Amino acid sequence: xxxxxxxxxxLLSLPALLQRNATQFANSPAYREKEFGIxxxxxxxxxxxxxxxxxxxxxxxxxxxxxxxxxxxxNRPYMYWSMVAAQSVGAIPVPLYQDANAxxxxxxxxxxxxxxxxxxxxxxxxxxxxVQDQLQQFEHLIYLDPRGLRKYDHSQLHQYSHVQDQGRAxxxxxxxxxxxRRGELDYDSTCVMLYTSGTTGKPKGVVLSNRxxxxxxxxxxxxxxLRIDDEILAYLPMAWVGDFIFSVGQAYWTGFCVNxxxxxxxxxxxxxxxxxxxxFAPPRVFETQLTxxxxxxxxxxxxxxxxxxxxxxHAKKVGPAILDGKPVGMMDRLKYTLGDLIIYGPLxxxxxxxxxxxxxxxxxxxxxxxxxxxxxxxxNLKQLYGQTEATVFITVQPDGEVRADTVGxxxxxxxxxxxxDGEIFYRSPGSFVEYYKNxxxxxxTKDADGWVATGDAGFFEESSGHLRIIDRAKDVGKMAxxxxxxxxxxxNKLKFYPDILEAVLFGNxxxxxxxxxxxxxxxxGNWAERNNIAYASYQELAGHxxxxxxxxxxxxxxxxxxxxxxxxxxxxxxxxxxxxxxxxADDGEMTRTRKVRRRIVExxxxxxxxxxxxxxxxxSTTTEVTYEDGRKGAISATLNIxxxxxxxxxxxxxxxx
Amino acid sequence: xxxxxxxxxxADGRKIGGVVMEMKNITLRFGGVVAIKDISFxxxxxxxxxxxxxxxxxxxxxxxxxxxxxxxxxxEVWYRGAKRPKMRPYxxxxxxxxxxxxxxxxxxxxxxxxxxxxxxLGHMKSGLIAQALWKGKAExxxxxxxxxxxxxxxxxxxxxIRKTPVGRLPYGLKKRxxxxxxxxxxxxxxxxxxxxxxxxxxEKEDMSRFxxxxxxxxxxxxxxxxxxxxxxxxxxxxxxxxxxxxxIGDGTPDEVRNNQAVIDAYLGVASD
Numbered sequence: 061x062x063x064x065x066x067x068x069x070x071l072l073s074l075p076a077l078l079q080r081n082a083t084q085f086a087n088s089p090a091y092r093e094k095e096f097g098i099x100x101x102x103x104x105x106x107x108x109x110x111x112x113x114x115x116x117x118x119x120x121x122x123x124x125x126x127x128x129x130x131x132x133x134x135n136r137p138y139m140y141w142s143m144v145a146a147q148s149v150g151a152i153p154v155p156l157y158q159d160a161n162a163x164x165x166x167x168x169x170x171x172x173x174x175x176x177x178x179x180x181x182x183x184x185x186x187x188x189x190x191v192q193d194q195l196q197q198f199e200h201l202i203y204l205d206p207r208g209l210r211k212y213d214h215s216q217l218h219q220y221s222h223v224q225d226q227g228r229a230x231x232x233x234x235x236x237x238x239x240x241r242r243g244e245l246d247y248d249s250t251c252v253m254l255y256t257s258g259t260t261g262k263p264k265g266v267v268l269s270n271r272x273x274x275x276x277x278x279x280x281x282x283x284x285x286l287r288i289d290d291e292i293l294a295y296l297p298m299a300w301v302g303d304f305i306f307s308v309g310q311a312y313w314t315g316f317c318v319n320x321x322x323x324x325x326x327x328x329x330x331x332x333x334x335x336x337x338x339x340f341a342p343p344r345v346f347e348t349q350l351t352x353x354x355x356x357x358x359x360x361x362x363x364x365x366x367x368x369x370x371x372x373x374h375a376k377k378v379g380p381a382i383l384d385g386k387p388v389g390m391m392d393r394l395k396y397t398l399g400d401l402i403i404y405g406p407l408x409x410x411x412x413x414x415x416x417x418x419x420x421x422x423x424x425x426x427x428x429x430x431x432x433x434x435x436x437x438x439x440n441l442k443q444l445y446g447q448t449e450a451t452v453f454i455t456v457q458p459d460g461e462v463r464a465d466t467v468g469x470x471x472x473x474x475x476x477x478x479x480x481d482g483e484i485f486y487r488s489p490g491s492f493v494e495y496y497k498n499x500x501x502x503x504x505t506k507d508a509d510g511w512v513a514t515g516d517a518g519f520f521e522e523s524s525g526h527l528r529i530i531d532r533a534k535d536v537g538k539m540a541x542x543x544x545x546x547x548x549x550x551x552n553k554l555k556f557y558p559d560i561l562e563a564v565l566f567g568n569x570x571x572x573x574x575x576x577x578x579x580x581x582x583x584x585g586n587w588a589e590r591n592n593i594a595y596a597s598y599q600e601l602a603g604h605x606x607x608x609x610x611x612x613x614x615x616x617x618x619x620x621x622x623x624x625x626x627x628x629x630x631x632x633x634x635x636x637x638x639x640x641x642x643x644x645a646d647d648g649e650m651t652r653t654r655k656v657r658r659r660i661v662e663x664x665x666x667x668x669x670x671x672x673x674x675x676x677x678x679x680s681t682t683t684e685v686t687y688e689d690g691r692k693g694a695i696s697a698t699l700n701i702x703x704x705x706x707x708x709x710x711x712x713x714x715x716x717x
Numbered sequence: 718x719x720x721x722x723x724x725x726x727x728a729d730g731r732k733i734g735g736v737v738m739e740m741k742n743i744t745l746r747f748g749g750v751v752a753i754k755d756i757s758f759x760x761x762x763x764x765x766x767x768x769x770x771x772x773x774x775x776x777x778x779x780x781x782x783x784x785x786x787x788x789x790x791x792x793e794v795w796y797r798g799a800k801r802p803k804m805r806p807y808x809x810x811x812x813x814x815x816x817x818x819x820x821x822x823x824x825x826x827x828x829x830x831x832x833x834x835x836x837x838l839g840h841m842k843s844g845l846i847a848q849a850l851w852k853g854k855a856e857x858x859x860x861x862x863x864x865x866x867x868x869x870x871x872x873x874x875x876x877x878i879r880k881t882p883v884g885r886l887p888y889g890l891k892k893r894x895x896x897x898x899x900x901x902x903x904x905x906x907x908x909x910x911x912x913x914x915x916x917x918x919x920e921k922e923d924m925s926r927f928x929x930x931x932x933x934x935x936x937x938x939x940x941x942x943x944x945x946x947x948x949x950x951x952x953x954x955x956x957x958x959x960x961x962x963x964x965i966g967d968g969t970p971d972e973v974r975n976n977q978a979v980i981d982a983y984l985g986v987a988s989d
Contacts, residue, residue, distance in 0.1 A: 096867035097830075097879065207872075208930050211729065325877035 116227030133180025277309030331412030379436030451490030734762030836901030
């Protein structure tokens with residue numbers, strides 16, 4: 061009984077929280093999923109029964125304590141259940157990115173030695189079967205949707221519902237065993253293992269204990285006053301720590317309902333229908349939505365466009381202040397209310413943000429203009445700074461203290477220390493246990509006192525006490541003249557333009573910076589349509605002289621604003637190129653969470669970078685591409701290099717601290 | 718005559734049942750033009766049966782005879798053990814035959830869901846007034862039919878366009894909606910008129926997958942006409958080859974591929 065007190069109210073594991081929810085919140089909705097056009101709902105009591113049946117089925121299949129059970133597929137209640145069922149029997153769930161190709165999947169599955177894999181459908185079954193021979197410990201594959209799988213050899217293949225049925229049938233025999241195993245779970249037993257996508261090197265398995273997950277979920281839920289009647293939409297990759305904390309950790313701690321979309325394509329419609337009150341998205345999602353709004357406004361009638369411009373300008377002026385509860389003049393307030401009635405309200409409903417009480421963006425820095433657009437509409441969008449190793453939370457922005465350029469104050473129970481060289485260290489109840497089978501990396505990242513290195517450089521702003529992130533510590537460098545080189549700062553400014561999807565800045569150790577640009581096909585395609593520009597492919601559109609010209613204008617405009625910053629004025633883009641292909645995770649150029657892998661891009665396109673520096677006007681190049689099914693091909697192109705207008709930098713060369 | 722009950726087993730282990738439909742010495746004339754000349758073949762329970770041939774070979778005419786839209790000038794059509802009389806289109810639908818068209822024939826102004834629901838019309842028994850008043854049986858019936866429609870929508874993965882008017886959809890998706898409407902009728906025999914025409918490689922792969930899945934999941938007997946030889950050979954259990962209104966080959970894809978008459982018709986033959 062001694063250990064009972066050590067956990068949060070004696071609840072030492074997610075299965076224990078589930079039991080509590082199944083009795084205390086028995087009839088409130090726990091999961092919803094849209095299927096066959098209708099939102100299907102499971103209460104906490106019903107979800108607990110489903111999970112129990114699956115857990116019994118797992119025991120029946122021979123799952124032992126300490127086994128790894130990989131979970132691969134899109135967000136579905138059944139997939140979340142399989143993770144909690146795995147925990148209930150003492151096994152460790154390992155969610156994987158569903159868009160991972162067979163090779164990446166093989167690495168992770170063999171690294172953790174998963175004996176069991178739970179997948180959604182045939183596509184994932186095929187991938188696992190493809191790599192099966194490389195997996196030593198793999199034994200059973202459980203799938204959800206039987207479609208197309210009838211003819212497969214079922215000696216190692218099981219349908220999810222059948223596993224549950226067998227579990228139910230063996231209820232009397234196996235229930236004591238399940239109870240024993242559930243009882244053995246304590247605060248230090250492993251809750252989940254998540255593979256970090258890693259912008260460098262092979263993925264690492266981050267082991268998180270029940271303490272990590274429950275303490276983090278509890279602190280964050282209390283920080284934002286989450287309630288049982290909150291609603292979230294679970295649409296982000298299940299392998300991402302954020303989704304695990306929001307859709308499992310916080311949902312189990314608070315008891316709110318997790319809604320799963322019908323399919324990836326219907327996500328926007330489902331978002332509107334659910335109207336979540338707690339919402340989470342990486343900057344990319346907000347950027348895409350803003351781009352879509354802007355495109356649709358371009359196509360709207362003149363009156364609507366004028367109204368949109370007029371009221372958005374007003375919202376930009378007073379919206380954030382009103383949201384933060386700062387004093388705002390009577391007339392401005394009235395005008396904002398009017399705007400809310402005819403523009404902001406309907407727009408928020410269309411975006412699915414009508415009911416958002418707390419919204420977060422994290423994973424990467426968000427462009428300030430994008431951030432303020434949503435804030436000005438009255439959406440309480442905040443930033444947090446975190447990573448898998450911290451079980452998400454390192455710093456968070458409290459309500460009323462939200463700014464685009466900082467990431468807030470330390471989250472509850474988190475200590476932060478800034479090292480001499482600017483690197484951020486933290487220590488918290490959420491600090492990960494270890495990297496699985498990798499003591500070397502564990503030791504490099506986490507010291508004996510429990511301080512974890514983030515790999516990011518930053519500083520605390522003296523006036524507000526908020527943390528400001530400069531960049532990935534590894535990415536921050538020095539220009540040839542000693543001034544600071546912080547690529548993300550410039551890239552984020554570039555990415556604010558709807559027609560720029562991705563930008564990569566180079567210049568570390570050089571005398572000037574150059575950049576790669578990826579166009580946004582949706583935005584540029586729409587623009588091309590309106591301007592009668594015909595194109596047959598992404599490559600052709602990206603190479604169009606008019607596209608080059610308009611991107612050139614954006615780059616020059618960004619230079620103007622970069623020149624304003626005394627510390628970073630050296631990072632202006634002198635020359636740029638619009639890439640002939642989109643940077644893609646399948647080609648290894650990005651992580652599965654869509655962060656650019658700088659080193660790989662630098663190596664792969666070395667010829668283009670060289671051309672940017674040697675002053676040539678064109679460069680012919682051939683690039684290897686990987687298709688979704690793993691086949692490889694090559695595309696070649698001749699790229700035109702653009703020159704941008706650069707603001708001359710006067711005397712003050714401030715060295716980086 | 719062959720034993721009507723005897724089936725066969727395909728290469729991939731599916732059991733094919735007895736004869737569902739038998740065409741006996743079909744000839745079809747339009748005035749002086751002979752579109753089909755004395756053709757006989759059968760379609761068996763659960764198989765994917767293809768009809769191929771060069772342009773103008775009479776494939777579409779043949780499909781129209783199978784569907785009952787054309788009545789053959791000579792010969793008999795036997796369907797499920799009985800000789801089929803001349804029928805009206807709704808009677809054909811009631812017999813469990815559904816089809817898609819070479820040139821998409823959807824209601825462009827209606828949503829995808831409404832289009833799929835039209836496939837359920839044959840299953841609605843309540844009267845016009847009951848449906849208009851939305852009372853009793855009509856309501857329950859609509860719910861049941863909507864469920865079938867939704868299952869088909871789920872099966873063909875078109876949830877995201879459920880409420881989109883068909884006119885706004887690209888060609889490949891329209892083809893899929895048409896298949897959805899045909900499937901909603903829960904047909905015993907599904908006729909597909911060039912399901913891949915005008916599609917790109919990826920769309921063709923998707924459509925092939927759906928056709929195989931329909932056959933596998935619901936056991937639907939499928940007869941299709943297709944130009945793309947590769948697709949036909951991959952999908953079908955047995956193939957009828959037509960040329961100039963005559964049958965020049967009939968058998969498994971392998972047999973057909975090695976049939977000299979078929980090779981001549983497709984590759985041309987040196988005239989001497």
